[in-house]
Structures are given as structure tokens and as C-alpha cells.
Amino acid sequence: MPQVKEGLYYTPEHEWLEVKGRFAYLGLTDYAQKKLGVILFADGEPEGSELTAGDVAGVVESVRESADLVTPVSGVITAFNGKLSDTPEALNDHPYDFWLVELALSDPGELSDLMSAREYDAYCSGL
Numbered sequence: 001m002p003q004v005k006e007g008l009y010y011t012p013e014h015e016w017l018e019v020k021g022r023f024a025y026l027g028l029t030d031y032a033q034k035k036l037g038v039i040l041f042a043d044g045e046p047e048g049s050e051l052t053a054g055d056v057a058g059v060v061e062s063v064r065e066s067a068d069l070v071t072p073v074s075g076v077i078t079a080f081n082g083k084l085s086d087t088p089e090a091l092n093d094h095p096y097d098f099w100l101v102e103l104a105l106s107d108p109g110e111l112s113d114l115m116s117a118r119e120y121d122a123y124c125s126g127l
Helices: 030-036 108-113 117-125
Strands: 015-020 023-028 039-044 056-062 066-070 075-080 101-105
Touching (some): 015 108
Antiparallel strands (some): 015 023, 023 101, 075 101
16 A cells, blocks of 8 residues: 655645745655656756646656656745755655655635545555
């Protein structure tokens, strides 16, 4: 069973979102990193990019496949986690310690469409 961290929002695409004030930090869940395998590369859209919920915010490449990082909320990209440029495999060891993209939220109301940790855990149990 994949690890699920309390206090985060989750998507059916196996991404997590942590909200701090008006900023949201988007990352991959434990389930996603296990499915992808060893992660070789991670990158985000350029800072200043305006995204709508459902837009691609970045990409993660592994030994098995390439996967888009899709933002579940609208906002402006304010940063990409540069630590992952040199050590993208850190996502495999500690997926909840490394966000990929920081967004300035445009519509905090969109958070209500996301799953809680308990809901996401139940979702994963059904897979």
C-alpha cells in the first residue's frame, strides 16, 4: 500500500498539493513514484506561466515512461524546485519532501475539488 501524508490535497492522477497561504506546492505521490520507477529527469514550465486547472505544469521522466505533471488548480508558476535538477531520483526516496512546482493560487475555491488524505487512501485501495 502506498504511503499517504496527512494535511495534503490529492488528485486522481496521483499528485499532491500543499497549500501555504496563497501558494500551492505540487508534487508526486508515493503511488506515482512507484509506478514510474527510477526518476531520471524532472522539469517545470517557466516561471510566470499562467496555468488553468488541468494544464501541464511540468514533466517527469523515468526509466519506464514520461509523465506530465498536471496542475489541479489555476495559478501562476512562481518557482520550480531546483534541487530536483541535480537529483531527480530524490522523488523516489522521499516523494512528499520534494515539491516540483510552486504556484500562486488564482482560485482557492478549486481546492474543494481535490481529495483529502483519507479519500485518496481509499481511492488507492480500489486500484
